[in-house]
Amino acid sequence: DPERVMRSYPHEMSGGMGQRIMIAMMLVTEPEILIADEPTSALDVSVQTQVLSIIDRLVRERGMGLIFISHDLKLVSSFCDRVLIMYAGRVVEVCEADKLDQATHPYTRGLLGSLPDIREPKERLEVLKRDETWRIAESVSGRT
Incomplete structure (x- = not known):
């Protein structure tokens, strides 16, 4: 109404x-x-x-x-075509959404590893180990 x-x-x-x-x-x-x-x-x-x-x-x-x-990687991978992963305001990885599980950057891998998965129950989820070099590395978008 x-x-x-x-x-x-x-x-x-x-x-x-x-x-x-x-x-x-x-x-x-x-x-x-x-x-x-x-x-x-x-x-x-x-x-x-x-x-x-x-x-x-x-x-x-x-x-x-x-x-x-979005911070919801499962939603992003199902709804979007392409994904840009950002860390500290910089793009650290770009990949096709349907290939997000093949991402290679340690930050992206850490994010994916911290997601609960009913197919692989864990007593504790991984803690993301951050690397200070990610903050200062050049963005893959070519901009710092």
């Missing part, structure tokens, strides 16, 4: 409805690129799926580019 939603305050909206409203607000200006920063965080799985479906449909129908920012 658009009339009811229009008269409502933000705190009266569900998380999913709030995300839908934010998507609508972003699209008013008809952008060529949609930047979605954690668009599904704090949403339950069914609402996440709805929001991702809306974003996917809009990007395809409008021919827009999408920059999808």
Whole structure:
């Protein structure tokens, strides 16, 4: 009911409805690129799926580019085409999303190794060992 939603305050909206409203607000200006920063965080799985479906449909129908920012590597690998892994503001690895499990950078490997996997239960997840050289290494994007 658009009339009811229009008269409502933000705190009266569900998380999913709030995300839908934010998507609508972003699209008013008809952008060529949609930047979605954690668009599904704090949403339950069914609402996440709805929001991702809306974003996917809009990007395809409008021919827009999408920059999808997320800490959820499983979601990223299933929703995106290409993945850029950043550490300390620098791109440390770029790979096709369907080949994320073949990533080679130690930081990316550490992130992947810290994810729980029901197929390989562990008593404790790995702790990511950070290397100070990652912070000062040249970005693979060519920019420092």
